[in-house]
Amino acid sequence: MSGLVFPHTFVPWFRAVAPYIHAYRGETFVVGMAGEMIAAGKLSSFAQDLALMHAMGIRIVLVHGFRPQVDEQLRLKGHPAKYHRGLRVTDAVALDCAQEAAGQLRFEIEAAFSQGLPNTPMANATLRVVSGNFLTAKPVGIIDGIDHEHSGYVRRVDGVGIQNALNAGALVLLSPFGFSPTGEAFNLTMEDVATATAIALQADKLIFMTETPGIHEQPDDPTSAIDTELALADAERLLARWPEPALPTDPGFYLRHCVRACRAGVDRSHILPFSVDGALLQEVYTHDGIGTMLVDEKLENLREATSDDVSSLIALIEPFEREGALVKRDRTEIERDIDHYTIVEHDGVIFGCAALYPYVEAGTAEMAALTVSPLSQGQGDGERLLKRIEQRAKAMGLKSLFVLTTRTMHWFIKRGFQQVDPEWLPEERKRKYNWDRRSQVLVKPLV
The missing domain is CATH 3.40.630.30 (Gcn5-related N-acetyltransferase (GNAT))
Structure with a gap:
């Protein structure tokens, strides 16, 4: 019989997750979602998981990426995608494509959080999504003789404005766009935005939903088990061994952002695989989790x-x-x-x-x-x-x-x-x- 709930399994499970529900109520999580996750069709179920966490009292800031979506827009226009050291070179055409992709993705994300289908976690959910000009940006400039044009870094995060929206019960949605004080638009990276936002809010968790399963216990052996908990000092030693990561699939790509957040006071950072259904819930509400968690010191x-x-x-x-x-x-x-x-x-x-x-x-x-x-x-x-x-x-x-x-x-x-x-x-x-x-x-x- 479909949908049958067995008390002998459900009740112990629900009691087991209760300590985490109590522990995280009122805490702030910044979640960075790679554009590849949306391209893989994972948005709907992920929105349901975020809505569940919001219902259990977690304050959520969601930052979306859009690398594959911008690349697809450029391909349709017959314009090559340009990167240097893993960072997009955003010329005028790429900036237009980024704006189009961001608008389309924000529409899809807001729609995902607005669904209320019966017999889904979104039924009876009332989740308001708020976005706005919370980011001030600065240009990347010229690196190795290459002008990155409209590519930028986060200069400042309006933490007070975001906190006000969170206090009102909303989920805050940030696109990887920022504006200079003169109103010039800059294309940012999801990883930079999520990290800077987590630091500005002194968030309790920074979570990246990524293409990679986490950091392997034997980093040179991709078949080894995932290291579920990594101390800051160990992470820094790993980064010192690796060349500068340029691609999201490089082992240190997300880890360097986690280290940056941890050094700046964010208690815990996580690298999770979006390919696993419910990975976010497993990481937050179970003892061992599923990806890699970076901490300043061992939480045990x-x-x-x-x-x-x-x-x-x-x-x-x-x-x-x-x-x-x-x-x-x-x-x-x-x-x-x-x-x-x-x-x-x-x-x-x-x-x-x-x-x-x-x-x-x-x-x-x-x-x-x-x-x-x-x-x-x-x-x-x-x-x-x-x-x-x-x-x-x-x-x-x-x-x-x-x-x-x-x-x-x-x-x-x-x-x-x-x-x-x-x-x-x-x-x-x-x-x-x-x-x-x-x-x-x-x-x-x-x-």
Whole structure:
């Protein structure tokens, strides 16, 4: 039966994305959309995804590109497209073609956001699109002896005007055109406009929808996996290795704009493949995302818990308690012992925890409540938590660490634990041992 919703899959999924909905409500995203994406027929579904995000409280500035559309206009007029170092040389004919292409694309984009077909994400959506002269431009000038004529760079972004439109609930649409104080028009690049706008607004995210899937973990091997999170320092080292990128398909083309934004205070920049349906939603509302995210530092944070984390810890642990994998702990107990817990959080969402209970007189400590969310299992969070708990125990001068488990004995054995009889437990812990549960006791020396 088509359209059937299965609660056993829908409900856990919806609960899983809820933390991201809360985290991003009220934040500002600048999204750069390559003209190739529109040429590939992806505009309608992409507009629906943006409308969903807008409905969930995200403030959106959309910047469209138009390289292939301008090239097509030039071809129809029998006029060659001219580029130098990846930048268009915009003569009078190319400027006319750019104006025609921009007008046509703005019409198509506004139409896409105005559709309200039943049984689509746009049904009952009221999304107002606002555009205007928010950009002041300056000429590129002469580079290597070549006059770029009407090609320009962004000189200034009217951040206040854009913020006012966003505050009114509108989606702001920017074309890659700017005007000088004398009214002269300049053809800009989508990447420059999106980056400059994100910096002017101090946006929470700059997102490029591109022809490329992201940055590969082995940049010289295009068959290697995509690096889902890249630190600014690592990105700068990569750019230093590559020649100046001139084409959108060059590995550093979008990355250099992400680096520029990150250096100027934009928290996160993303390079996403428009060829994947729903790539934007996957990147924003799932743990691992789909493309490459550039951050000033790794967003994965390992730290000790505070009282503000109690509710999130309960939500993380409770499903495992229901299954019997963990011993039931009530809220009072977790609040009382909150300083015993270490957590792994990613982008403000808690994905793992473990607690340390020392038995100083016996020279040992228990690691309890080791939990990793199903959304991030297999990513190494368990190992990171174990290492931090071991470090905390060593800092207390303790000689060993033990765990009680009914289901994950082999995981601990692979990491240096050895099984012992429950009689080994410190007397205080032995009195609380649940003989009916028959938990395995495993010990690891701390050396």
